[in-house]
Amino acid sequence: MVMSINRPTSLEEALQILADNPEMEILGGGTDFMVEVNYGHRRPVSILSLSRIAELRDFEVSGSELYLGSGITFSKLVAPPLAELVPGLAQAARTVGSPQIRNAGTIGGNLATASPAGDTLPILLALDARVEISSLNSVRSLRINEFITGPKQTVLQPQELITGIRVPLHDSSQEFLKVGTRNAMVISVATVALVIDWDSYRVGCGLGSVGPGPMEALEAERWLAAKIDWGNRRIPLEESALRSFSELVARAARPIDDHRSTAEYRRHAVAVCARRALERASHAYE
Ligand SMILES: Cc1cc2nc3c(=O)[nH]c(=O)nc-3n(C[C@H](O)[C@H](O)[C@H](O)COP(=O)(O)OP(=O)(O)OC[C@H]3O[C@@H](n4cnc5c(N)ncnc54)[C@H](O)[C@@H]3O)c2cc1C
Numbered sequence: 001m002v003m004s005i006n007r008p009t010s011l012e013e014a015l016q017i018l019a020d021n022p023e024m025e026i027l028g029g030g031t032d033f034m035v036e037v038n039y040g041h042r043r044p045v046s047i048l049s050l051s052r053i054a055e056l057r058d059f060e061v062s063g064s065e066l067y068l069g070s071g072i073t074f075s076k077l078v079a080p081p082l083a084e085l086v087p088g089l090a091q092a093a094r095t096v097g098s099p100q101i102r103n104a105g106t107i108g109g110n111l112a113t114a115s116p117a118g119d120t121l122p123i124l125l126a127l128d129a130r131v132e133i134s135s136l137n138s139v140r141s142l143r144i145n146e147f148i149t150g151p152k153q154t155v156l157q158p159q160e161l162i163t164g165i166r167v168p169l170h171d172s173s174q175e176f177l178k179v180g181t182r183n184a185m186v187i188s189v190a191t192v193a194l195v196i197d198w199d200s201y202r203v204g205c206g207l208g209s210v211g212p213g214p215m216e217a218l219e220a221e222r223w224l225a226a227k228i229d230w231g232n233r234r235i236p237l238e239e240s241a242l243r244s245f246s247e248l249v250a251r252a253a254r255p256i257d258d259h260r261s262t263a264e265y266r267r268h269a270v271a272v273c274a275r276r277a278l279e280r281a282s283h284a285y286e
Pocket of ligand 1: 025026027028029030031032033034035050070071095096097098101104105106107108109110111112113117118119120156160161162163185186187188
């Protein structure tokens, strides 16, 4: 039985409440939280709801960085201006659930749930984004794969909130591809996110649903960065290059068999998505 629901209207108030009551359970849009309550997996006694904290729903561009409040919904990510600023994240957000889920679910909740199938995680990893975590007296910032330590496990401490996500805003090609058992309202079987950063000559490749958390295809990233003609913005598209890249990406996956897919199919799906991501990134520049 829920004994109390606290609904602060400012971040400062929320952090003070959490400092005084570290046992409180945090409620974002409720799209994961309420499923757990309904199935009896979670029995919250006191809840801290973030729904009235306007600061968490804001975003800000400063210099070459985008700050996204953790309360930003998927619906906000898929629309301009955010969809233009981070198109890869918009592609990922567009694949999440249904319009109702996208209206309620937040990017902060997706990170805190840390599901291996969380759709924003691989693209945030590929973008080299950082999660900002605050408590009353401190703020720390971590890469996605430092923040997530295993399936549904993070470094978040009881008095801490995810307050935002910092995303480098560079001139980049961004792609996100998802394979599921149907075309919509589906938990991913495999996802691939690719970022080619023309400013810093960096390649980011993140994978989802094929490991205990979002995975980085490091060898594939290094291989592609060495093959791209950065000066002329030319991505290698010959058959041998597509094959090498997709094989290297698939090799980074650590898939398992489960009720949604076999490990073998997941690895195959990753290879196909990696090849398509590279082709699409190249077409975006034609
Ligand atoms: C029908 C359905 C379809 C779905 N489809 C998809 C899908 O396709 N892809 C996908 O990735 N996900 C999907 N989800 C899962 C869910 O919508 C996302 O994980 C969503 O991002 C959760 O955000 P929320 O704001 O609703 O979090 P909540 O449900 O409110 O919270 C989830 C967890 O995060 C914690 N939390 C929330 N906000 C914060 C914060 N700021 N700081 C610290 N902790 C916090 C909560 O305590 C809780 O443990 C689906 C869910 C449903 C019910």
